[in-house]
Amino acid sequence: MTPVPGQRDLVAALAEAHSRYPTLEGGSFYDEVLLEVQARTERDGAIGKADIGGLMLWKRLNLSTAWTRELNEWPDRKVRAITAEAFELARDTDRTIPEAAQAARSALLELPGCQRGAAVASTVLTAGAPDRMAVYDRRAVAALVGLGFPDPDGYYSRYMAAVCELVVKVNVMTGGWWNPRDVDKALFVLGG
Structure with missing residues (x-):
């Protein structure tokens, strides 16, 4: 990907x-699972193993891994307790978004699949706080680096700080929301 020089560019x-980006309005059902899980998190305040499984299907992750086997051995009430705490932290408007992302990510560290890297945790957090969180994905990180931002090296709070910087730039320059x-x-599409 070629770096984009100016802010307007x-x-x-x-x-x-x-x-x-594929949308329901455009005839794509790509985000249908994510939107369904987001609706349940809005209603219930937490998600369980079935929802995490759905999110991993949406994220297109391999589910024949040690962490998925371990997660299946957990009682669903424990998974829901952990995700409820993480969602509360992610939604905390008294914290900046990067601070909330870091706190919520830390709350998920006990959950199988969330000990290393940010992909699974960010997907879970985005389902629970869709207006504040974003999915950490190798394509999005590649685009971010291509736009001149430092590689967040797997740190969700660093990624979210860069994403928030881009939110401000876009909104200031376009009057958007x-x-x-x-x-x-946008980063997902740019990153291929």
């Missing part, structure tokens, strides 16, 4: 990429 690249998930969609 950067914002234009993000807006154009965001417009190519983007949130971190909008930036993550």
Whole structure:
């Protein structure tokens, strides 16, 4: 990916990429599972193993791993207790989004699949706080680096700080109302 030099070019690249993200309005059902899980988190305040399984299908992760076997051995009430705490932290508007992301990510460290890396944890957090969190994905990170940002090296709070910086740039330059998930969609498309 070629770096985008100016802020106008950067914002234009993000807006154009965001417009190519598959949407229900455009006839794509790509985000249908994510939206369904988000609705349940809004209603219930937590998610369980079945929802995490659905999110991993959406994220297209291999589920024949040690962490999925371990997660299946956990009682669902324990999974729901951990995700409820993480969602509460992610939604905490008294914290900046990167601070909330770091606290919520830390709350998920006990959960199988969330000990290393940010992919699974960020997907769970985005389901629980879709207006504040964004999905950490190798394609999104590649696009972020291509836009001149430092590699977050697997740190979700660093990724979210960069995403929030892009939210501000887009909103200032366009008068828009983007949130971190909008930036993550654009980065996902830009990163191929």
